[in-house]
Amino acid sequence: MSTDWSVEGRPKRHRGTYKPEFAHIPFELSRSKIETYKKCKQCFYLEKIWGVKPPAIPGFNLNSNTDTLLKRDFNQYRGKEAHPIMVSAGLEYLIPFEHEDIEKWENALQFGATPNHFNTLHKESNILFGGGLDDVWVELVRPKEVLGHDDAPQGTGKLYIVDYKSTAQLSKNPKPLDESFLAPPDGTNTPDYKASYRRQMDMYQFIMRRKGYEVSRTGYFLYVDGQHNGIDGMIDKNDPAVAWMKFNTSVLPYEVNVDWVEDALYKAKEIMTSEASPDHNPDCEHWAWYENVNKAIDKNNIDEILPFFAKETVDIVEGIFKNIKKNYGSKSNAVSYTHLRAHETEAAVVCRLLL
Numbered sequence: 001m002s003t004d005w006s007v008e009g010r011p012k013r014h015r016g017t018y019k020p021e022f023a024h025i026p027f028e029l030s031r032s033k034i035e036t037y038k039k040c041k042q043c044f045y046l047e048k049i050w051g052v053k054p055p056a057i058p059g060f061n062l063n064s065n066t067d068t069l070l071k072r073d074f075n076q077y078r079g080k081e082a083h084p085i086m087v088s089a090g091l092e093y094l095i096p097f098e099h100e101d102i103e104k105w106e107n108a109l110q111f112g113a114t115p116n117h118f119n120t121l122h123k124e125s126n127i128l129f130g131g132g133l134d135d136v137w138v139e140l141v142r143p144k145e146v147l148g149h150d151d152a153p154q155g156t157g158k159l160y161i162v163d164y165k166s167t168a169q170l171s172k173n174p175k176p177l178d179e180s181f182l183a184p185p186d187g188t189n190t191p192d193y194k195a196s197y198r199r200q201m202d203m204y205q206f207i208m209r210r211k212g213y214e215v216s217r218t219g220y221f222l223y224v225d226g227q228h229n230g231i232d233g234m235i236d237k238n239d240p241a242v243a244w245m246k247f248n249t250s251v252l253p254y255e256v257n258v259d260w261v262e263d264a265l266y267k268a269k270e271i272m273t274s275e276a277s278p279d280h281n282p283d284c285e286h287w288a289w290y291e292n293v294n295k296a297i298d299k300n301n302i303d304e305i306l307p308f309f310a311k312e313t314v315d316i317v318e319g320i321f322k323n324i325k326k327n328y329g330s331k332s333n334a335v336s337y338t339h340l341r342a343h344e345t346e347a348a349v350v351c352r353l354l355l
Helices: 031-039 041-050 061-075 084-088 143-147 195-210 261-272 285-298 302-308 311-328 346-354
Strands: 027-030 094-096 119-122 127-130 135-139 159-167 218-226 247-255 334-337 342-345
Touching: 027 031, 027 261, 031 041, 031 127, 031 195, 031 261, 041 261, 041 285, 061 135, 061 159, 061 218, 084 247, 119 195, 127 195, 127 261, 159 195, 195 218, 195 261
Parallel strands: 027 127, 159 218
Antiparallel strands: 094 135, 119 127, 135 159, 218 247, 334 342
16 A cells, blocks of 8 residues: 655644645645535535635434444454345455454544545645545455355456435336436436446545555446335234334346546645635525525515525524614625625625525
8 A cells, every 4th residue: 555645744733724834734625525526516615714614514424324233244254255235236256355454444524633534635736636436345365265266257366435324216117226226317407416436436446446456447326125015013022122124125237437537636635725715606506595595685675585594593683683773774784794704795694604
């Protein structure tokens, strides 16, 4: 394994918001933040320059738990033999990769802590780029000897990046869990919800190759799909304190494209060092929300604002609106909002407070 930087050569960690005074120190940028950049450049700018994060969504604890259990599944076979699901998928010549740093590679929150974590230093942009893996499989170098039959494929020792995904198709006619499940939609007006999954795999392969490993262009998504059709419940009748959910499983191959990743690092760095804020992407859902509320406030019409919020926030919205009217009147003037370290209109203040 190659390491392209050292802890000793880094005076301190540079992460969170980008700080020009620390430009000489590699800036830690995660895979998920490059995904933010791909979705909306201004959302990326606001977070990395001003520290303004988009509205958070609740954590998906069930999904996290399936990831935990899947890791335990494969840890039982790590470095020894193929897991039964690998065999059933025709991948008996692969085994879960055993490596002393595998737990560090899985630690997404501390990906930049050491060179032994899952990261690479892109020296051209001075970005320490990384994330957290779910799993890695390795091709047996001598599968014929291991598998004991002559038609076994000749191994290369390549690594295969693996990502766990949990879903639950609630329709009466769920889509098959095959390669079409990951493919871009046919219609141009249909949102490509799986694009971020494919980019995630692209970025992980980019990092692993730069760490010095030979990596297959094929990655695998291991899907577990919660079932409901033909199932009459989940509570164990013999032990009502226990409930079970049935999942179908599938191993889906994906041919990786890393060609776009390095260019994204360059452009992300350009945005962080630019004095001008880029525009929001036209399909940015956060910007659409902000614009609609902003227009309603500009019309001085609280009745148009309230439909954008849940009932429990109405009193808060009304209170903020009345306070702004009391202090600033009906005209939109620039007011200081120290949390953002900038001047914004009264409409923007309302939206920022709510975000």
